Amino acid sequence: xxxxxxxxxxxxxxxxxxxxxxxxxxxxxxxxxxxxxxxxxxxxxxxxxxxxxxxxxxxxxxxxxxxxxxxxxxxxxxxxxxxxxxxxxxxxxxxxxxxxxxxxxxxxxxxxxxxxxxxxxxxxxxxxxxxxxxxxxxxxxxxxxxxxxxxxxxxxxxxxxxxxxxxxxxxxxxxxxxxxxxxxxxxxxxxxxxxxxxxxxxxxxxxxxxxxxxxxxxxxxxxxxxxxxxxxxxxxxxxxxxxxxxxxxxxxxxxxxxxxxxxxxxxxxxxxxxxxxxxxxxxxxxxxxxxxxxxxxxxxxx
Numbered sequence: 001x002x003x004x005x006x007x008x009x010x011x012x013x014x015x016x017x018x019x020x021x022x023x024x025x026x027x028x029x030x031x032x033x034x035x036x037x038x039x040x041x042x043x044x045x046x047x048x049x050x051x052x053x054x055x056x057x058x059x060x061x062x063x064x065x066x067x068x069x070x071x072x073x074x075x076x077x078x079x080x081x082x083x084x085x086x087x088x089x090x091x092x093x094x095x096x097x098x099x100x101x102x103x104x105x106x107x108x109x110x111x112x113x114x115x116x117x118x119x120x121x122x123x124x125x126x127x128x129x130x131x132x133x134x135x136x137x138x139x140x141x142x143x144x145x146x147x148x149x150x151x152x153x154x155x156x157x158x159x160x161x162x163x164x165x166x167x168x169x170x171x172x173x174x175x176x177x178x179x180x181x182x183x184x185x186x187x188x189x190x191x192x193x194x195x196x197x198x199x200x201x202x203x204x205x206x207x208x209x210x211x212x213x214x215x216x217x218x219x220x221x222x223x224x225x226x227x228x229x230x231x232x233x234x235x236x237x238x239x240x241x242x243x244x245x246x247x248x249x250x251x252x253x254x255x256x257x258x259x260x261x262x263x264x265x266x267x268x269x270x271x272x273x274x275x276x277x278x279x280x281x282x283x284x285x286x287x288x289x290x291x292x293x294x295x296x297x298x299x300x301x302x
Contacts, residue, residue, distance in 0.1 A: 005033055008058050012037065013267055017293075021050050023071050026266035026299065028243070034062050036263060038299075041067035068299075072271040073143045073207075089113075089252045090173035092182060095219040096138075099250030102184075103170035104145045104209075105177065106162050106191060111170030112144030113252040117220050120212065135187070136213045136220055138166065143272070145209035146193035152272075154195030164191045166211060170252070184218050186211035196272070196292050203267065203295045241298055259300035266297040 005027040012035055016022045024038035037054055041047030044067075051065035090101045102114040120135035138145075142152055146162060154160065166184040167175040175182045193209035213220065241247075245261045269291045 001033065002029060005029065005035075005061070008035060008061055009265075009267070012058055012063075016054065017269065019053075022054075022269075023068055024266050024268035024297070024299075026263040028263065032062065034064055036266070037063055037065050038068045038266070038268065039065055040070050042069075070271060071268055073141075089250065089255055090169055092169050092175075095221045096168065096184065096213075097221050099252070100168065101170040101173040101175070101252040102138075102140065102144065103167045103172070103175055104147075104191060105164040105167065106145070107147045108171060108177070110144060110147075111172035111175075111252070112140060114138060114168070115140045117222055119222065135215055136222075137210050138184070138186070138213060139208070139210040141207045142193040142196070142209040143207065145191055145211065152193070152196045153198055158194075159192050160195055161190050161192055163189050165189060166191075173252070185214050186217070187214050198290070198292060203293045205295055207294070247298075247300060257302065259302045261298060262301045263297075263299040266299045267293060267295045268297045268299075269293055 009025055009027045012025045016025065016037065021040050022037060023040050024036075026036040026038070028034045028036060035058055039047060039050045039054075041050050047065065047067040054065060055063055057063055089099060093100045096114070096117065098114055098117050100114050101111055103111045116137070116139040118137040118139060120137060145166070146152060165186055167177055167182050168184050169175040169182065171177070177183070191209060191211045194206055196207075197204055241261055241264050243261055243264060246258055247261060248256070248258045250256045270293075271291050
């Protein structure tokens with residue numbers, strides 16, 4: 001049955017993704033197998049109208065429609081006024097912790113969240129009370145640490161190296177590239193990232209960039225559970241994400257949030273430009289309308 005549902009999912013993607021208002025497809029392996037179609041609906045009335053344009057079933061498998069709005073990368077000035085100022089996650093934090101504001105010298109127009117700190121020795125059991133100055137991986141999204149999205153496209157999907165360093169807090173949050181206290185130097189002045197593939201070049205599975213802290217460049221802290229973090233944290237999960245699991249995170253834009261997992265295998269269209277999205281034609285440039293496809297996306301609902 002699982003293979004059959006995956007076949008139906010691919011069929012739905014092929015037939016429905018050309019529709020601008022369709023933003024994603026997922027399958028649910030429940031007592032009644034279901035195809036979930038995610039759409040960009042402004043409200044209940046609009047979503048209902050869009051649902052009426054979609055099939056109620058595909059090859060006998062029930063279809064349900066969910067509204068997720070416009071899916072886009074959140075970075076740079078897009079997020080500056082989206083939420084009340086969160087002084088803790090947007091300030092200079094030493095020892096460095098995950099969940100705080102960060103920018104890259106490779107893209108002085110973007111600011112995002114430092115997602116994960118992973119000690120290079122593989123031991124992530126440091127309590128939140130322990131400081132370390134040894135090497136560690138600093139991990140976030142490519143559109144945060146590497147470059148602005150339009151510059152991330154490539155025909156290759158292997159790790160790519162770029163010369164640069166990090167700024168914490170991020171530039172939008174007051175970080176200063178001229179202030180040595182805000183600079184986080186990284187090994188070999190190198191930031192690694194995985195380029196984006198455009199829609200016609202297959203799908204993306206990660207939005208990933210990382211750098212390695214130089215020895216003694218900055219101290220950091222690692223929280224080993226959601227209960228051990230004080231102000232900041234990263235995402236905590238086990239080896240298998242399941243529907244109805246609760247995930248927790250702390251981000252530069254939102255602060256602490258938690259949500260329930262509703263799908264674990266969605267394929268989603270993500271807009272990488274800064275222009276507003278619409279289900280009809282507009283005067284946006286092709287760059288502003290650019291979308292990339294990500295697979296194996298975990299969908300959550302607060």
